[in-house]
Amino acid sequence: MNFLEIIDKGGPSMYPLLLLSVLSIATILERLWFWSRVVFKERKIFNRLMEAADRNWDLVGKIAQEHINHPLGNFVYSPFRLSNPDPDMFHIALESAAEEQLARMRKGDKTLEAIIALSPLLGLFGTVWGLIQALSSIKISDLGTADTSGVTLGIGESLISTAVGLLIAIISLSFYRLFQAFWSNQIRVLRRTGSRLEVMYRDRWMQEDDDQPKNIVVDNEGYTFVNIKPPLNEQ
Structure with missing residues (x-):
């Protein structure tokens, strides 16, 4: 049987199955193109x-911006859109970007x-x-005669739609599981990248805080406190 004969003999459900097969192929091809660029x-x-x-923390934001169309680049660049964020804001920006990219x-x-x-x-x-x-055309008088051969053929043809439906489901499920594996791997990549950058940024933030000039000031009532001068670019 050729393709048109399969569609004709498969019954009325073959037309929605044909539509689902086209939709499945289109979705699979689009996702394969997306994941090939990502991986x-x-x-x-x-x-x-x-x-x-x-080596040079200032280059991290520039490199991430160069790859802004890649999920990893967009994820890393998210906190660099902020102006001198503290470590907590840095973490929130990465977390928000991760949710967006995973979705x-x-x-x-x-x-x-x-x-x-x-x-x-x-x-x-x-x-x-x-x-x-097929069974509605059977008459009791036809049982055991050659007239029931058409019924057997009709039953065989009716199974075509089940075979086609299972084939579409099997192919779709295979690629669905493949894409799920890619997605799970991206969770690990984003988590590892974000954790390393957060540790480096927090360490850098603490060093800058320790490097700020401090003056010991005594007020009129005799209380002593530390006066931290802001950096020159913030004065």
Whole structure:
């Protein structure tokens, strides 16, 4: 049987199954294109960011901005949009960016989940409908005669829709699990990158705070306190 014969003999459920198959293929191709750009560039961006963080912190924001279209670059650049944030704000900015990027990575998952659930059910409906049509034409007087051969053929053709529905669901589920594995790996990458940058930023912040000039001041009532002068660029 060619493609058109399969569609014709599969029954009325073949048309929604055809629509789901096209939707599944389109979603899979779009996600494959997205993840290929993410995975292949990820190691290079991570190494550049960590090397810059170790040598010259000011370059981290510039490198992240160069890769703003990559999830890792967008994630790292988020706190650098703020003006001299404290460590807590730095953490909140990274956390917010991580949620946004992880949600972006899950685009298409709901579509594949719906296809995986609906395809077998539509295939089963097509089979049941075909069985009803085939068995409704049986007469008691025809049992055991050659007239029932058409019923056997009809039952065999009614199973086409179930096979097609299962095939669509299996392919969609395979790629869905693959994309879930990519997504889980990105959680680890973002968590590792964010933790390392937070530690470096907090250490840098503490060093700058210790380097600020301090004066011991005695007020009129004899109380002594420390007067911390702001940096020259903030005076």
